[in-house]
Amino acid sequence: MSVVVAGIGETPMGKYPDRSIYEMIREAGHVAIDEAGIDPSLITAAYVGNFNGQQLLGQGHFGPLVMETLGMPHVPAMRVEGACVSGGLALLQGIEAIRSGRHKAVLVGGVEKMTHQTTAAVTGALTSAMDIEFEAHSGLTFPGAFALVAHRYFYEFRNVQREMAQVAVNAHDNALLNPTAQMHKAIDVDKVLNAPRIADPLGLYDCSLVTDGAAFLVLVSEDLAPNNGHRQVNIIGSGHGGDALTLHGKDSMTTFGATVRAAKQAYEQAGVSATDIDLAEVHDCFTITQIINTEDLGFFEKGHGGDAVAEGRTARTGDMPINVSGGLKAKGHPIGATGISQAIEVITQIRGGGGERQINKADIGLTHNLGGTAGTCVINIFQGA
Amino acid sequence: MSVVVAGIGETPMGKYPDRSIYEMIREAGHVAIDEAGIDPSLITAAYVGNFNGQQLLGQGHFGPLVMETLGMPHVPAMRVEGACVSGGLALLQGIEAIRSGRHKAVLVGGVEKMTHQTTAAVTGALTSAMDIEFEAHSGLTFPGAFALVAHRYFYEFRNVQREMAQVAVNAHDNALLNPTAQMHKAIDVDKVLNAPRIADPLGLYDCSLVTDGAAFLVLVSEDLAPNNGHRQVNIIGSGHGGDALTLHGKDSMTTFGATVRAAKQAYEQAGVSATDIDLAEVHDCFTITQIINTEDLGFFEKGHGGDAVAEGRTARTGDMPINVSGGLKAKGHPIGATGISQAIEVITQIRGGGGERQINKADIGLTHNLGGTAGTCVINIFQGA
Numbered sequence: 001m002s003v004v005v006a007g008i009g010e011t012p013m014g015k016y017p018d019r020s021i022y023e024m025i026r027e028a029g030h031v032a033i034d035e036a037g038i039d040p041s042l043i044t045a046a047y048v049g050n051f052n053g054q055q056l057l058g059q060g061h062f063g064p065l066v067m068e069t070l071g072m073p074h075v076p077a078m079r080v081e082g083a084c085v086s087g088g089l090a091l092l093q094g095i096e097a098i099r100s101g102r103h104k105a106v107l108v109g110g111v112e113k114m115t116h117q118t119t120a121a122v123t124g125a126l127t128s129a130m131d132i133e134f135e136a137h138s139g140l141t142f143p144g145a146f147a148l149v150a151h152r153y154f155y156e157f158r159n160v161q162r163e164m165a166q167v168a169v170n171a172h173d174n175a176l177l178n179p180t181a182q183m184h185k186a187i188d189v190d191k192v193l194n195a196p197r198i199a200d201p202l203g204l205y206d207c208s209l210v211t212d213g214a215a216f217l218v219l220v221s222e223d224l225a226p227n228n229g230h231r232q233v234n235i236i237g238s239g240h241g242g243d244a245l246t247l248h249g250k251d252s253m254t255t256f257g258a259t260v261r262a263a264k265q266a267y268e269q270a271g272v273s274a275t276d277i278d279l280a281e282v283h284d285c286f287t288i289t290q291i292i293n294t295e296d297l298g299f300f301e302k303g304h305g306g307d308a309v310a311e312g313r314t315a316r317t318g319d320m321p322i323n324v325s326g327g328l329k330a331k332g333h334p335i336g337a338t339g340i341s342q343a344i345e346v347i348t349q350i351r352g353g354g355g356e357r358q359i360n361k362a363d364i365g366l367t368h369n370l371g372g373t374a375g376t377c378v379i380n381i382f383q384g385a
Numbered sequence: 386m387s388v389v390v391a392g393i394g395e396t397p398m399g400k401y402p403d404r405s406i407y408e409m410i411r412e413a414g415h416v417a418i419d420e421a422g423i424d425p426s427l428i429t430a431a432y433v434g435n436f437n438g439q440q441l442l443g444q445g446h447f448g449p450l451v452m453e454t455l456g457m458p459h460v461p462a463m464r465v466e467g468a469c470v471s472g473g474l475a476l477l478q479g480i481e482a483i484r485s486g487r488h489k490a491v492l493v494g495g496v497e498k499m500t501h502q503t504t505a506a507v508t509g510a511l512t513s514a515m516d517i518e519f520e521a522h523s524g525l526t527f528p529g530a531f532a533l534v535a536h537r538y539f540y541e542f543r544n545v546q547r548e549m550a551q552v553a554v555n556a557h558d559n560a561l562l563n564p565t566a567q568m569h570k571a572i573d574v575d576k577v578l579n580a581p582r583i584a585d586p587l588g589l590y591d592c593s594l595v596t597d598g599a600a601f602l603v604l605v606s607e608d609l610a611p612n613n614g615h616r617q618v619n620i621i622g623s624g625h626g627g628d629a630l631t632l633h634g635k636d637s638m639t640t641f642g643a644t645v646r647a648a649k650q651a652y653e654q655a656g657v658s659a660t661d662i663d664l665a666e667v668h669d670c671f672t673i674t675q676i677i678n679t680e681d682l683g684f685f686e687k688g689h690g691g692d693a694v695a696e697g698r699t700a701r702t703g704d705m706p707i708n709v710s711g712g713l714k715a716k717g718h719p720i721g722a723t724g725i726s727q728a729i730e731v732i733t734q735i736r737g738g739g740g741e742r743q744i745n746k747a748d749i750g751l752t753h754n755l756g757g758t759a760g761t762c763v764i765n766i767f768q769g770a
Binding site for chain 2: 055058060061063065077100129132133242243245246372
């Protein structure tokens with residue numbers, strides 16, 4: 001059963017402490033539903049990604065909240081949560097609902113509201129994505145966890161501090177051409193290297209953003225594919241990989257098993273390999289993470305992700321453009337919506353709607369979304385018809 | 386594709402402030418996996434219900450946490466959340482994963498740890514199941530919301546205060562025979578009626594419990610059905626109903642549309658009607674809720690659920706035994722695990738393993754799990770082979 005993307009919609013990403021979740025859900029959700037061009041009553045299920053609503057807003061139970069806000073309260077819906085991969089999991093559940101033939105049209109989306117809280121409160125809430133007893137209660141935070149990963153990578157392969165800085169520069173360069181992005185500010189490698197340290201070797205510009213935003217997709221089966229003037233985009237392969245929640249429970253700190261297992265499933269289902277991918281949005285919660293991800297996805301050899309960055313291969317104009325949107329680093333990281341927002345960039349590029357940041361060839365694209373310290377990974381592969 | 390229950394396991398329900406979530410997960414999870422009698426490596430996905438871990442423990446991302454704790458860290462897993470129906474949603478996702486043919490064996494479960502916190506903290510966290518802006522921030526709590534429902538029911542039909550008390554008495558009577566139950570204490574109608582008021586007309590004994598516990602199931606496809614000495618139990622129908630999150634957004638406060646819609650799906654898929662059901666575990670977060678649920682499920686006419694209680698029809702020895710386990714009211718309400726724990730009672734009764742509380746005829750049983758103020762409902766129908 002083919003899975004067709006019928007409609008997409010997202011809010012601008014940014015710091016909007018005064019925007020309500022209701023407003024963001026309506027803005028993104030209605031655009032996606034309208035673009036799908038189907039009778040909304042054909043939508044018979046919804047899957048919503050949200051990570052920190054309970055801790056930062058006191059709000060859970062986002063399934064019916066989203067559907068009531070969109071004026072479709074009778075549609076059964078559920079929240080799925082896997083920390084930063086919550087949006088990816090919502091998308092995956094929607095894909096499987098269509099692929100199994102159980103539903104003909106579903107809404108998938110994510111929403112997160114974070115910037116009304118202090119950085120300390122947000123950092124504290126984010127630790128609920130790691131193991132509290134073995135890690136968070138010992139004082140580990142997410143920048144700390146990925147700083148350990150970076151140091152281990154430096155030890156096993158080589159120091160890629162300068163290439164990490166270039167990852168940040170590429171992200172900011174791309175975001176400058178993305179009106180939806182949170183960050184519109186050119187930076188250079190020196191600025192990244194000289195920025196305040198957050199957790200050595202990660203400086204301020206090595207870390208992704210705290211973001212408010214929402215993103216929605218309508219997925220349909222082939223027979224409901226809309227004729228709305230856009231190139232049709234199909235989802236041809238998906239993967240869901242698991243790994244230990246803790247760092248100490250993983251086989252490796254520099255190869256993320258969750259990514260490797262999800263990629264294997266997704267490539268096999270799609271019938272493509274890493275070399276067939278024209279562009280990818282990968283989970284750059286930190287700059288080191290992007291380098292590791294591009295290796296785990298098979299784009300570059302293990303230990304050589306930094307070389308690819310240094311050679312310009314991952315830039316917008318390179319042969320393997322990564323995070324043309326600006327990524328989590330500069331488009332933004334509205335956690336529960338991030339996996340959906342990544343998909344929207346890939347779909348937009350395949351449709352040829354990337355404007356000034358449109359890449360040359362965009363027929364097959366991939367999204368890679370990671371939860372926690374790589375405890376969960378969802379990968380999806382999109383192809384233009 | 387048939388869905389077969391291969392293994393079940395749950396902790397005793399109760400106040401265990403010193404038990405860790407890891408300990409509860411291991412205790413319930415390993416029993417379910419061992420009973421399934423299959424090579425654990427056949428389990429290729431897991432779905433975990435948890436509601437309040439982020440607020441009461443600071444812990445989210447329960448998918449990989451559970452699988453790492455059970456020594457199977459590579460199995461992809463996700464948390465699903467719909468307030469008090471989180472366990473039911475996890476079960477539903479597992480059922481659909483098997484029914485679609487996508488997986489041959491999955492683990493579904495739930496865990497909740499609550500009693501280490503104060504009642505005030507728990508009550509506050511529970512409001513994340515309702516709409517925060519229109520309801521919680523206006524001072525509404527869950528007892529308050531269902532007190533409004535009860536008053537409206539009294540207004541539209543008749544005062545069932547005494548029948549509500551009998552619901553509580555039945556629950557306590559049943560729990561006395563359930564070694565897994567949290568509450569082992571006989572009560573009578575006068576005690577319920579004279580108990581301190583929580584939110585009029587709901588008194589202390591009209592409210593379900595705050596509970597620590599975990600419950601797990603292994604579901605498999607027909608070809609992996611175990612030969613473990615137990616009568617085989619199949620899941621023959623499922624339903625997922627949605628409704629507005631808010632009370633003001635619903636069509637009715639005394640007929641829960643989410644239940645009605647989920648029941649229609651489940652009965653149709655199973656090819657049975659309400660009169661075919663031998664026993665049911667229904668969501669008695671409050672005594673009034675049980676009365677409304679039994680009407681919405683079609684067991685009794687609208688407005689006559691109280692009569693059925695008064696006539697003894699819902700007692701363990703009645704013609705429509707409800708909550709033989711003791712229900713949320715007396716077995717306990719470990720929120721994310723509740724929907725799974727309900728299933729375990731129905732499966733146990735169909736297997737004939739109910740001990741002193743075994744009912745006479747138990748071939749087809751139903752579980753009804755509700756989230757928030759009836760914003761989400763999951764219903765499953767089980768049949769003995």
